[in-house]
Amino acid sequence: MKVETGHPMWLTKLLNKExxxxxVSGAVNTVVTYLLYLLLYLFMNYSFSYTISYVIGIFLSYYLNTIFVFKEKLKLKKFxxxxxxYLIQYLINMALMFVLVEQLHVSxxxxxxxxxxxTIPITFLISKxxxxGK
Known part of the structure; x- marks a missing residue:
């Protein structure tokens, strides 16, 4: 990858096409799962709503990342x-959610x-x- 003059290498790599x-795929996934979370939150508490929408988001994320972002074939082994x-991310997210909601009283x-x-940067790297496989 060619580094543009005046831009640090990390910035050029960060802003690559992938x-x-x-x-973009994360934004689509976020909107879908967030709307699902809000819908479920009408009927159940935030942790159950978040868990269900999070699991559905994993399936959607794998599909979008494989097909749209990295242009690979869907494979059961990779799936x-x-x-x-996301399991690791989920545990971190739930801990953050507990602290923000219960301790800091964020909505x-x-x-x-x-x-x-x-969690965007780490999720990109691990997904890639x-x-x-690189």
């Missing part, structure tokens, strides 16, 4: 590995958005490793 497509990323309606923004 990462930008990852942001089975993919949720490991449960806003917390999922704050958490997603914090699993899907592309």
């Amino acid at each position: 990462f930008l497509k990852f942001i 089975i590995k993919f949720p490991v990323v 449960p309606v806003v917390v999922p958005i704050l958490i997603i923004v914090c 490793i699993i899907i592309k």
Whole structure:
């Protein structure tokens, strides 16, 4: 990858085509799962609503990342590995959610958005490793 003059290498790599497509697919996934979370939150508490929407988001994320972002074929072996990323992320997210909602009294309606923004870079890197094998 050619580094543009005046831009640090890390910035050029960050803004590559795959990462930008990852942001777009992540935005689609976020909107879908957030709307699902809000719908479920009407009927159940925030942790159950978040868990259900999170699991559905894993399936959607694998599909979008594999087909749209990294242009790979869907494979059962990679799909089975993919949720490991999100299991770790889920545990971190639930801990953050508990602290933000219960300790800092941030609205449960806003917390999922704050958490997603914090986890984007690590999710991109781990997703790329699993899907592309690099």
